[in-house]
Amino acid sequence: MLTALLATALTQIALSAAAFLLCGEFVDFEAVFYHSAVNFTTLGYGDIVISRHWRLLGPLEAVNGSLMLGLSAALLFAALARLGEAHPPRNDG
Secondary structure, X not given: OHHHHHHHHHHHHHHHHHHHHHOOOOOOHHXXXXXXXXXXOOOOOOOOOOOHHHOXXXXXXXXXXXXXXXXXXXXXXXXXXXXXXXXXXXXXX
């Protein structure tokens, strides 16, 4: 499950990176993927910035990343809770 959640987050980062490429903000995929990952995880380093014309895409990606990572945490918690219900701890005492 963790692998699927990580793959989903990386896919969303890659899709956002592709959108930045389509906007013409970047030409190097490594730089745009890094920029997108920084936005998605809400780190906001600021070492790579985009033009004034497209700058609202950064905060939008940060909000999306916060929501998606929160949803991933909630799904993981729910799955672990179900596992706990299906396999209650034994009381051998």
